[in-house]
Amino acid sequence: MSTVAITTKQYIEEREGCYRIVGKRVSLDSIIYAFLAGRSPESIVQSFPALTLEEVYGAITFYLANRTAIDAYLVEGEQLFETLRQQARESNSLLSQKLYSDRTS
Secondary structure (H helix, E strand, O other), X not given: OOOOOOXXXXXXXXXXXXXXXXXXXXXXXHHHHHHHOOOOHHHHHHHOOOOOHHHHHHHHHHHHHOHHHHHHHHHHHHXXXXXXXXXXXXXXXXXXXXXXXXXXX
């Protein structure tokens, strides 16, 4: 029997409170939202040419292995985004009104 060296890789790293693909600027959020929307790993790679198919599968595997924690992380991010959006609307109320009125016209 021949021995073959098997390597294990880490695809996700946490930096400054954000999960990213190791060595890339692509967030785990971006890949997981695409995956949850039903996109295939191959189509995700087309949207993120900096990633390999292996990295996308690695990110999805990381998500599936840590689903509860990552789902909570995603919800927390959505709540933070909503809070920041509301603060921006309040601090720029005239601009917000103009944008809203342009959208409804």
